[in-house]
Amino acid sequence: MTVPEQRLQEALTTLKKSGVRITPQRHAVLEYLMQSMKHPTADEIYKALEDKFPNMSVATVYNNLRVFLDIGLVRELTYGDSSSRFDCNTSDHYHIICDECGKIVDFHYPSLNEVEQLAEQVTGFDVTNHRMEVYGTCEDCQQLAKH
Amino acid sequence: MTVPEQRLQEALTTLKKSGVRITPQRHAVLEYLMQSMKHPTADEIYKALEDKFPNMSVATVYNNLRVFLDIGLVRELTYGDSSSRFDCNTSDHYHIICDECGKIVDFHYPSLNEVEQLAEQVTGFDVTNHRMEVYGTCEDCQQLAKH
DNA sequence: TTCTTACATTAGAATGCTTATAATCTAGTT
DNA sequence: AACTAGATTATAAGCATTCTAATGTAAGAA
Ligand SMILES: [Mn+2]
Ligand SMILES: [Mn+2]
Ligand SMILES: [Zn+2]
Ligand SMILES: [Zn+2]
Numbered sequence: 001m002t003v004p005e006q007r008l009q010e011a012l013t014t015l016k017k018s019g020v021r022i023t024p025q026r027h028a029v030l031e032y033l034m035q036s037m038k039h040p041t042a043d044e045i046y047k048a049l050e051d052k053f054p055n056m057s058v059a060t061v062y063n064n065l066r067v068f069l070d071i072g073l074v075r076e077l078t079y080g081d082s083s084s085r086f087d088c089n090t091s092d093h094y095h096i097i098c099d100e101c102g103k104i105v106d107f108h109y110p111s112l113n114e115v116e117q118l119a120e121q122v123t124g125f126d127v128t129n130h131r132m133e134v135y136g137t138c139e140d141c142q143q144l145a146k147h
Numbered sequence: 148m149t150v151p152e153q154r155l156q157e158a159l160t161t162l163k164k165s166g167v168r169i170t171p172q173r174h175a176v177l178e179y180l181m182q183s184m185k186h187p188t189a190d191e192i193y194k195a196l197e198d199k200f201p202n203m204s205v206a207t208v209y210n211n212l213r214v215f216l217d218i219g220l221v222r223e224l225t226y227g228d229s230s231s232r233f234d235c236n237t238s239d240h241y242h243i244i245c246d247e248c249g250k251i252v253d254f255h256y257p258s259l260n261e262v263e264q265l266a267e268q269v270t271g272f273d274v275t276n277h278r279m280e281v282y283g284t285c286e287d288c289q290q291l292a293k294h
Numbered sequence: 295t296t297c298t299t300a301c302a303t304t305a306g307a308a309t310g311c312t313t314a315t316a317a318t319c320t321a322g323t324t
Numbered sequence: 325a326a327c328t329a330g331a332t333t334a335t336a337a338g339c340a341t342t343c344t345a346a347t348g349t350a351a352g353a354a
Contacts, residue, residue, distance in 0.1 A: 023330095059334085062312065062313075081341075112259070115256060126289055130280060131278075132259070189340080203303080206303080206305085206306095206342075210302075
C-alpha cells in the first residue's frame with residue numbers, strides 16, 4: 001500500500017471514530033486531498049471531481065473540508081485575498097512559495113522556538129504558535145526567465 | 148512637530164515627487180494612517196473619516212491605499228479570509244496577534260536570514276523575502292480570562 | 295485670475311470566495 | 325425493510341474588494 005493510500009485508510013478510520021459518515025463525495029474529496037501534493041484550493045478539488053460527481057455542489061467540498069479541518073485531518077493555508085489552500089500533511093513543516101507561478105513547496109526547518117520565547121517576553125503575550133513562509137522564484141520560473 | 152506629523156509631511160513630499168495630487172480625501176486617509184498605531188482595515192479608515200467626509204466613497208479609501216502601497220508608503224497585512232490591514236510603519240518588523248481580540252502589536256527581532264538561506268539551498272528557489280507572525284493571547288485578554 | 299485637462303471621486307454594479315438556507319436524499323443503525 | 329440524524333444539492337446571501345461611467349477638481353498654463 002502506497003503512502004497516500006495508507007494515509008487515506010487512517011483518515012477514514014479517524015472519521016468513523018468521530019462518528020462522521022463516509023459518503024461517496026466525502027470519500028472522493030478525502031482521497032483527492034491525500035494523494036495531492038499541491039495544496040489544492042476548494043475549487044480545484046471541485047473541478048478535479050466533477051467528472052466523477054457531475055452533480056456535486058461546491059458547498060459539499062467546503063462542508064467536507066470544514067469537517068476534515070475540525071477533526072485535524074487537514075490544515076488550511078491562507079494567503080492574502082486569494083482562496084484558501086488545503087494541506088493534508090499535518091506534520092510540522094513550513095512552505096516556500098513562488099511569486100511567479102504560485103507553486104507551494106514543503107520545506108522543513110526546526111521550529112522557531114526562540115522567536116516565540118522572545119516575543120512572549122517582549123510583548124507579555126501568552127504565545128501559542130507562529131506562522132512563517134518564505135517567498136521567491138522557483139527553479140522552473142528561473143529557467144523561464146532566462147529565455 | 149510630533150513623529151506622526153513628521154511622517155505625514157515626508158509622505159506628502161513623496162507623493163508630490165511622484166506626481167500624485169493631494170486631495171482632501173487622500174490627505175485625510177494618509178493622516179489617519181500615519182497617526183494610527185493599530186493597523187486599520189480599509190473599512191475602519193472609511194468609518195473613522197465619515198464625519199469629516201460624509202460623501203466619501205469606500206472606493207476612494209481603497210484607491211488611495213493602493214496608491215500608497217505602490218509608492219511604498221504603507222504595507223498591506225493579510226490574514227486569512229478577513230479584510231486586509233494597513234501598516235504605515237514600513238521599517239522591518241514582525242507582528243504578534245491576539246487570537247482572542249485580534250489586536251496586532253509590533254515586535255522587533257533580527258531578520259531570519261538563516262531561514263531564507265537554508266530554504267534557498269534546500270528548494271533551489273531564488274529567495275526574495277519571508278513572512279512571520281506570532282500568535283497568542285494578549286495581556287488584556289489574559290486578565291479577562293482570569294475573572 | 296481664469297482656463298484646461300488629466301487625474302480623482304462618487305454611487306452603484308460586479309466579482310470572487312465562502313457560508314447559509316431549505317428541500318431532498320442517504321448511510322448506518324434498528 | 326424502516327427509520328432518522330446527518331449529508332447533499334441548488335440557490336441565495338454575505339462580505340471584501342474592484343470595476344464602471346459620470347461628475348468633480350487639483351494644479352499647472354495662459
Ligand atoms: Mn505542505
Ligand atoms: Mn506594524
Ligand atoms: Zn514558479
Ligand atoms: Zn487580546
